[in-house]
Structure formats: C-alpha cells, structure tokens
Amino acid sequence: xxxxxxxxxxxxxxxxxxxxxxxxxxxxxxxxxxxxxxxxxxxxxxxxxxxxxxxxxxxxxxxxxxxxxxxxxxxxxxxxxxxxxxxxxxxxxxxxxxxxxxxxxxxxxxxxxxxxxxxxxxxxxxxxxxxxxxxxxxxxxxxxxxxxxxxxxxxxxxxxxxxxxxxxxxxxxxxxxxxxxxxxxxxxxxxxxxxxxxxxxxxxxxxxxxxxxxxxxxxxxxxxxxxxxxxxxxxxxxxxxxxxxxxxxxxxxxxxxxxxxxxxxxxxxxxxxxxxxxxxxxxxxxxxxxxxxxxxxxxxxxxxxxxxxxxxxxxxxxxxxxxxxxxxxxxxxxxxxxxxxxxxxxxxxxxxxxxxxxxxxxxxxxxxxxxxxxxxxxxxxxxxxxxxxxxxxxxxxxxxxxxxxxxxxxxxxxxxxxxxxxxxxxxxxxxxxxxxxxxxxxxxxxxxxxxxxxxxxxxxxxxxxxxxxxxxxxxxxxxxxxxxxxxxxxxxxxxx
Ligand SMILES: *Cc1c(COP(=O)(O)O)cnc(C)c1O
Numbered sequence: 001x002x003x004x005x006x007x008x009x010x011x012x013x014x015x016x017x018x019x020x021x022x023x024x025x026x027x028x029x030x031x032x033x034x035x036x037x038x039x040x041x042x043x044x045x046x047x048x049x050x051x052x053x054x055x056x057x058x059x060x061x062x063x064x065x066x067x068x069x070x071x072x073x074x075x076x077x078x079x080x081x082x083x084x085x086x087x088x089x090x091x092x093x094x095x096x097x098x099x100x101x102x103x104x105x106x107x108x109x110x111x112x113x114x115x116x117x118x119x120x121x122x123x124x125x126x127x128x129x130x131x132x133x134x135x136x137x138x139x140x141x142x143x144x145x146x147x148x149x150x151x152x153x154x155x156x157x158x159x160x161x162x163x164x165x166x167x168x169x170x171x172x173x174x175x176x177x178x179x180x181x182x183x184x185x186x187x188x189x190x191x192x193x194x195x196x197x198x199x200x201x202x203x204x205x206x207x208x209x210x211x212x213x214x215x216x217x218x219x220x221x222x223x224x225x226x227x228x229x230x231x232x233x234x235x236x237x238x239x240x241x242x243x244x245x246x247x248x249x250x251x252x253x254x255x256x257x258x259x260x261x262x263x264x265x266x267x268x269x270x271x272x273x274x275x276x277x278x279x280x281x282x283x284x285x286x287x288x289x290x291x292x293x294x295x296x297x298x299x300x301x302x303x304x305x306x307x308x309x310x311x312x313x314x315x316x317x318x319x320x321x322x323x324x325x326x327x328x329x330x331x332x333x334x335x336x337x338x339x340x341x342x343x344x345x346x347x348x349x350x351x352x353x354x355x356x357x358x359x360x361x362x363x364x365x366x367x368x369x370x371x372x373x374x375x376x377x378x379x380x381x382x383x384x385x386x387x388x389x390x391x392x393x394x395x396x397x398x399x400x401x402x403x404x405x406x407x408x409x410x411x412x413x414x415x416x417x418x419x420x421x422x423x424x425x426x427x428x429x430x431x432x433x434x435x436x437x438x439x440x441x442x443x444x445x446x447x448x449x450x451x452x453x454x455x456x457x458x459x460x461x462x463x464x465x466x467x468x469x470x471x472x473x474x475x476x477x478x479x480x481x482x483x484x485x486x487x488x489x490x491x492x493x494x495x496x
Contacts, residue, residue: 002039002064004031004228007331008345010338016063017125020118020229021135023222024206028345031228032328033062034336036277043280044253047243051088052079054243055117055236058278062232063121070124078117078233082106084460089113089237091244094389097404097417099397100241107177108424108460109317110268111148113237114230118149119156121229122221126158133217134493137161138205138486139224140198142264143174143316144423146188147181149223154183160493161223162187162486164198167476169312169319172444173427173463180469187489188473191482194310196322199224199265201482214487216494225267226324234271239280241418251416256283258417260404262396263287263295264318266325268420273329273367283415286369288403290315290395293372295323300370302361305353313375314431315395317423322348330356333363369411371403378402379435382425386436392457394428395435397421426451426463 004019006012008029014022019031039061046054055075060068079088085104092099105112122135137159139149146163153161163178167190170178178188191198205211206220225231238259245251259282261269269287276282289296291311298304306321313319331341340357347354356364373381381398385391393401400419408414425432429448434440437454441447445467452459477485 002033002035002062005034005336006030006338007032007327007341008338010336015065016228017065017128020121020125020227021129021219021221023220023227024203026207028203028207029338029341030226030324030328032331033228033274036274036332039278041239041278041280043239043242043246046239047247047253049243051236051240052076054240055079055233058236058239059232062235066121066124066128074117074120074124077120082116083112089240091241091418092391094385094391097419098241098245099391099393099419099421100237101421102237103422103424105148106151106462107144107147108427108463109144109148110420110422111144112151114225114233115145115148115152115223117233118223118227118229119152119159123156123158131219133219134495135159136215136218136220136490136493137223138202138220139163139222140195140202141165142195142319143170144427145224147174147177150178150181150183150186150188153223154181154186156185160185160187162189162489164189164191164201164482166190166194166198167192169194169316171316171428171430173429173448173466174316176466176471179471179473180466181472189485190476191479192476193479195320197479199322199324201479201486205483205486208483208487210483211487211490214490214494216496218490218493220490224324225265231267231271231274231325234268235275235278238272238275238282242280245416245418254281256281256415258282258284258286258413258415260286260288260400260407260417260419262315262318262400262420262422263289264320264323266295266323266329268422270325270329276367282367284369284407284413285367286371286400286403286407288400289370289372290318290378290399291372291374292319292321294321295326296370296372298326299364299368302358303353303355304348306348307352313395314378314428315399317396318399329364330360333360369407371406373399373402379431382432382435386455392425392432392455393421394423394425395431396423424460424463426459
C-alpha cells in the first residue's frame with residue numbers, strides 16, 4: 001500500500017484517503033507518496049485508453065486504498081461533458097511543438113483538471129471512514145484555483161468552502177468569476193495582501209489553537225496543491241500527451257520528450273516529475289517563471305531567496321514567491337531527510353532564504369531547466385504566435401512557450417516539446433488584447449468583446465455570461481484579521 005509521508009516528519013504517514021482528507025500535515029508538512037519508484041506505469045499499456053481510463057489507472061495505482069470502482073466513479077464523474085473538449089485536454093500542434101490545452105473545463109483554467117475530481121476523492125474518503133463532520137475547505141488563490149475550487153465544491157454535501165484572494169493582483173474577470181459563484185456552502189473573501197499572505201494564512205489556520213478551538217465536528221482541509229488529491233490527478237495529462245504523440249506517430253514509444261510548464265506553486269511541474277518517476281520517458285522539465293523568478297534562480301544556483309521585490313504581472317497565477325510544492329521535491333530527492341527539510345523551511349521562514357546541499361542541487365539539474373520571461377517578451381510571444389500560427393494563447397502559456405524557445409536556443413536540444421497551456425486567453429482579455437492590438441482597453445469585459453471581434457475565437461461559455469451574474473461576495477479583510485475570520489467561520493459551521 002502506498003503511504004503518504006509528511007515532509008517534516010517521516011514517522012507520520014497515512015494511507016491516501018486520509019492524506020486527502022487532511023490536506024496539510026498537522027506539523028505543517030506536505031504529504032508525499034513514499035513509493036513512486038516502486039510503482040511502474042508503462043505508457044505502452046495506456047495507448048488504447050481514453051483519458052478517463054488513463055486517469056483511473058494512474059490515480060488508482062497511487063491511491064490504492066480506494067477500490068477500483070470508487071476510483072472509476074470519481075474519474076467518470078469528473079471528466080465528462082463539463083469539459084468542452086471530448087479529449088478533456090486536447091493537444092494542439094503548432095510550428096515548433098504542441099500545446100496541451102488544459103483549460104477546456106468549467107472555469108477555463110487548468111486547475112479544473114484537478115478540482116473537478118478532488119471533491120469526489122474527498123467525499124469518497126469520507127464515506128470510507130464513515131465520518132459525519134463538515135469538511136471546511138480553506139483555499140488561497142492567486143486567481144484560478146479559487147474559481148475552480150468554488151465550482152468543484154459548490155453544494156457538495158457536508159462540505160463548505162472559503163476562498164481567499166489578493167485584493168490587488170487577480171484579473172477583473174477572475175475576480176468576477178469568484179464574486180458571482182453560486183452555491184449555499186461557499187464564501188469568497190478579498191485580502192489586503194498578496195498570494196503568499198493568503199497561503200500563509202490558510203497554512204497557519206491548520207495549527208492555530210484559535211481556529212482549532214472553534215471547530216466542533218468540523219475538519220479543515222485544503223483545495224490548494226498542498227493537497228495530494230490535487231497533485232496526483234495532474235500526473236495523468238503528462239501520460240496523455242505522451243500517448244497522443246505516440247498514437248499520432250510523432251514519437252516512438254520509449255523515446256523521451258520535453259515539457260515546458262508555467263510554474264507558480266510548483267504543483268503542475270511536480271506532477272510531471274512524478275510522471276517521470278513512474279516511468280514516463282521525460283527528457284527535460286522546463287520550469288517557466290515570470291518576473292517573480294525565484295525558482296529560476298533556485299534551480300540554477302541551489303539557493304532559494306525570497307528577499308526580493310514582488311511584482312504583479314499579467315500572469316498573476318505565477319505571482320508567487322513561496323512555491324510550496326518544492327518542499328515535496330526536496331524531500332524526495334533527499335531520500336526523505338525530514339531533518340533537512342525542517343531545517344530548510346525554518347530558514348525560509350526566519351531568514352527568507354536557504355541553500356540546498358550540492359548533491360540535491362545536482363539532482364535537480366538532471367531533470368529541470370529554468371527560464372523566466374519579462375512582460376515585454378510575454379506580450380511579444382502572444383502576438384507572434386497569433387500572427388504566425390493563428391493560435392490565441394494566454395500570458396501564462398506565453399511564458400512557458402518563451403521558456404521553451406530560450407531552452408532550445410541555449411541547449412540545442414530539439415526533442416519534441418509539449419507546452420502546457422494553462423488558461424483560456426479570455427481570462428486575461430485586457431492584457432491579451434493589448435498584446436495583440438497595441439491598444440489599451442482598461443475594462444476587462446469590454447476587452448473580452450474586442451478580443452473576440454479581433455480574433456473570431458469563441459469566448460468559453462462560462463466567461464461569456466459573466467457580466468449578467470449578480471455579485472454575491474464583496475467582503476475584504478486585512479491579513480492580520482485572517483485567523484479570526486477563519487475561526488468565526490468555523491464556529492458557524494460547527495455542530496454537535
Ligand atoms: C495555477 C496556474 C499556474 C501555475 O501552476 P502551479 O501548479 O501553481 O505551478 C500556471 N498557469 C495558470 C493559468 C494557473 O492557473
């Protein structure tokens with residue numbers, strides 16, 4: 001049976017379903033699978049499978065305390081007509097590679113791939129344990145997770161969800177998507193701070209006595225990528241891209257391919273690394289960042305240093321300085337050295353910086369390359385790809401595409417490369433419209449209209465009707481009021 005081990009205490013390990021319920025470990029660690037090199041998943045066995053079947057095989061192998069039927073119910077319930085593409089994550093060829101479009105789900109962002117299934121994995125876990133308390137989902141968002149989580153959890157029995165987003169930073173469309181969310185169990189709160197403040201608040205809530213004392217028959221969990229129930233479903237699309245390329249004759253089964261991944265919290269790219277550990281022939285994982293290039297520096301030097309300015313960019317889902325999931329990579333690469341991880345994370349908290357031992361840095365370099373893209377390069381990439389290939393991409397995807405070109409130029413590596421396309425361009429209409437037309441339209445909704453007129457590409461259904469929905473949530477709090485706000489909410493949800 002696969003155990004999920006806390007990165008800060010290797011003696012604390014849980015079976016998958018309990019790790020899914022728990023989200024974060026009580027010691028602040030992240031649950032990490034202990035068996036990825038014991039399990040082998042050969043892409044050759046998945047060539048004839050649908051996306052749903054691949055998902056059942058891969059998630060089932062890692063979440064092996066769920067029954068086959070339970071996993072199948074989860075994958076089939078999640079990956080259905082909620083996705084506008086029958087392929088779930090279609091692969092789109094362009095001149096220099098492939099874009100894997102991960103944004104055809106209900107909220108037009110790649111987070112849907114994991115957040116359509118997480119509520120199902122969670123409720124199933126609850127049934128397994130016969131529990132009757134309310135699951136309170138606390139979620140910090142830099143823009144896309146919030147809406148995807150709200151959509152995934154809306155009116156799911158025995159759950160309630162509260163989303164915290166930075167008041168300045170998310171796009172107007174992202175904000176409206178959240179503020180207009182339906183459901184009787186949802187709450188959305190703006191925070192006068194940035195994403196890192198929101199994420200810290202949610203992490204601290206788990207171990208805060210104030211919050212804990214407020215919970216009666218309430219269990220706090222998380223929909224952030226610190227929850228292993230989000231990470232594992234993301235492994236699937238790396239396999240899916242690979243089998244598509246083999247089936248189309250572009251790649252021979254067994255040959256390695258590269259992936260370029262726009263990275264914020266290091267969840268998406270870590271799923272790619274887990275895929276490689278399970279046996280997917282991966283050459284390079286290109287870690288793409290925007291101006292908040294803390295990961296670029298880390299991967300190149302081995303020193304993680306958040307003592308730098310924070311920038312708001314047109315790829316807000318990557319405006320992050322503390323990439324939580326990196327902790328999982330370091331834990332696995334250090335053969336579960338929990339003492340080292342505790343020490344590094346303590347340094348990060350007190351000094352804002354740490355340096356990993358050289359052998360770990362060297363191991364990172366065997367698989368990861370890192371590049372960052374500035375705002376002008378991002379805009380130019382959006383324009384070039386549209387003019388040259390007729391493809392409309394969002395700023396996050398542009399950052400990844402630009403990183404792919406930088407990597408290929410520097411390394412000369414011409415292996416097939418899949419670029420992860422993580423959001424619909426319409427979620428960032430203002431910036432994409434400006435990048436394409438050179439003119440400014442400050443109103444995001446008007447920009448969406450103009451972008452459609454300019455390109456003729458259909459606006460995804462969920463965004464097209466956004467302006468007609470009533471705004472339900474306008475509350476805004478200071479960072480310092482976070483724990484008290486959460487405690488109050490937990491009291492409301494408490495019962496005997
Ligand atoms: C969340 C997000 C990312 C970054 O993914 P991580 O798992 O946080 O690294 C990139 N692009 C978009 C559009 C996102 O929503």
